[in-house]
Amino acid sequence: MKPAIKPANPNFSSGPCSKRPGYALDALDISTLGRSHRSSVGKDALARACSETARLLELPEGYRVGVVPGSDTGAMEMAMWSLLGPRAVDVFAWESFGKGWLTDILKQLKLAQVNAYEADYGHLPDFSQASAANDIVFTWNGTTSGVRVDNADWISDQREGLTLCDATSSVFAMDMPWEKLDVVTFSWQKVLGGEGAHGMLILSPRAVERLETYTPSWPMPKIFRMTKAGKLIEGIFRGETINTPSMLCVADYLDALQWVDSLGGVSAAIDKSRKNLAVLESFVAEREWIQFLAQSQPTRSNTSICFTLSLEQEQVKKMAKLLEQEGVAYDIGSYRDAPPGLRIWGGSTVEAADLEALLPWLDWAYAEVA
Known part of the structure; x- marks a missing residue:
């Protein structure tokens, strides 16, 4: 079934990347x-x-x-x-x-x-x-x-x-x-x-x-x-x-x-990004249809997190389009020169709660196109 809960922030682009949590133009000097x-x-x-x-x-x-x-x-x-x-x-x-x-x-x-x-x-x-x-x-x-x-x-x-x-x-x-x-x-x-x-x-x-x-x-x-x-x-x-x-x-x-x-400096930002990666690692570990593009765990990025899927290229595009149409994930298709797949940004401006809300939608979209 289609999930009921959507990410509060569906911006998972790898550049330009999501604004910080709580960002507001009127907060700028x-x-x-x-x-x-x-x-x-x-x-x-x-x-x-x-x-x-x-x-x-x-x-x-x-x-x-x-x-x-x-x-x-x-x-x-x-x-x-x-x-x-x-x-x-x-x-x-x-x-x-x-x-x-x-x-x-x-x-x-x-x-x-x-x-x-x-x-x-x-x-x-x-x-x-x-x-x-x-x-x-x-x-x-x-x-x-x-x-x-x-x-x-x-x-x-x-x-x-x-x-x-x-x-x-x-x-x-x-x-x-x-x-x-x-x-x-x-x-x-x-x-x-x-x-x-x-x-x-x-x-x-x-x-x-x-x-x-x-x-x-x-x-x-x-x-x-x-x-x-x-x-x-x-x-x-x-x-x-x-x-x-x-x-x-x-x-x-x-x-x-x-x-x-305000987070506590660069070490806190790094820790937040690593925890975001951990959310996605747990998801991938439980599914056979999605894998990290990085072949070695120590070299796995915690920012531009890239995946390959058990789908044909057109199915991958359709899956990304479905997620965009539902307003749950924008701009997560792989880079044009990279192998077909998904790319989800995991930097510290992304909240772990939004990644967790996205995961059931990945399952749903995969089932829709597979």
């Missing part, structure tokens, strides 16, 4: 709207976006945080175009976004010394191939595959190269070994349920040193430039953005950061 981002109030809000990010994430001394254009994609492109080139590069890719960075490195930057280590959806590549002498580019959590890196032991403490990590669906949801990471990028519209178009760029002192001692051979677009006369433009990491940001989006991000703080 909109005193910056209509003001220049270079005014004192504008710069203060942007500076707080950087400093509060660093505080909540407990970044090591000397790590810098900046707001940059173009969401996580812009932040990663900015990092790759600015930093790659002087060393060989090891690229680890196992889903669409990681493979996109590999394509950029090979076909756009056209670097000569590139080692590509790839794996199919559901698996991780062989990280033991990483060289301490090379730069490394990888995603921490494969947003489109639901497969995450479970540790950073494979990154050498004596590395000579830099590590560039796309962590857009893991920052604020997974433990990040900051000392192993020289460049980390993420976007507001993932784990914190913020708005799109803005990226966050975190640089270690080693990354700053590379910026100040290496000049790429290719032309550098204005929005990618982080140095002037061989020195880091420090203002970028104090809220003096390269181009004009949306101050409404900044206010929204500050609201999300305040919410994380």
Whole structure:
């Protein structure tokens, strides 16, 4: 029978992700709207976006945080175009976004010394191939595959190269070994349920040193430039953005950061996300028709949780459409390049009670299309 109880919040999209519980537009501090981002109030809000990010994430001394254009994609492109080139590069890719960075490195930057280590959806590549002498580019959590890196032991403490990590669906949801990471990028519209178009760029002192001692051979677009006369433009990491940001989006991000703080910090947000995954793990363990796309439990994502089903592709689409029509789950079809299935967001802005209310509907929708 069709279930009687629906999730109070049916937004399980993997990006843009659900707003925090209790979110309301009138709770935002909109005193910056209509003001220049270079005014004192504008710069203060942007500076707080950087400093509060660093505080909540407990970044090591000397790590810098900046707001940059173009969401996580812009932040990663900015990092790759600015930093790659002087060393060989090891690229680890196992889903669409990681493979996109590999394509950029090979076909756009056209670097000569590139080692590509790839794996199919559901698996991780062989990280033991990483060289301490090379730069490394990888995603921490494969947003489109639901497969995450479970540790950073494979990154050498004596590395000579830099590590560039796309962590857009893991920052604020997974433990990040900051000392192993020289460049980390993420976007507001993932784990914190913020708005799109803005990226966050975190640089270690080693990354700053590379910026100040290496000049790429290719032309550098204005929005990618982080140095002037061989020195880091420090203002970028104090809220003096390269181009004009949306101050409404900044206010929204500050609201999300305040919410994380109210939970008890990033550790509480991580714990909430892990408990969300546990709800779905219990469900899958009792059914044969649904499986995690991730082939190994330790590498199973607790944010972009991906499933394969004992259905044909068209049946899977019909199932997702039924759930949308009933108003119980929006935008949970798998990513277009991924194997057919479902993808349910489990970050901390999603409530476990809503996931529990969704589960009987999954059973019902499966029975309707099988």
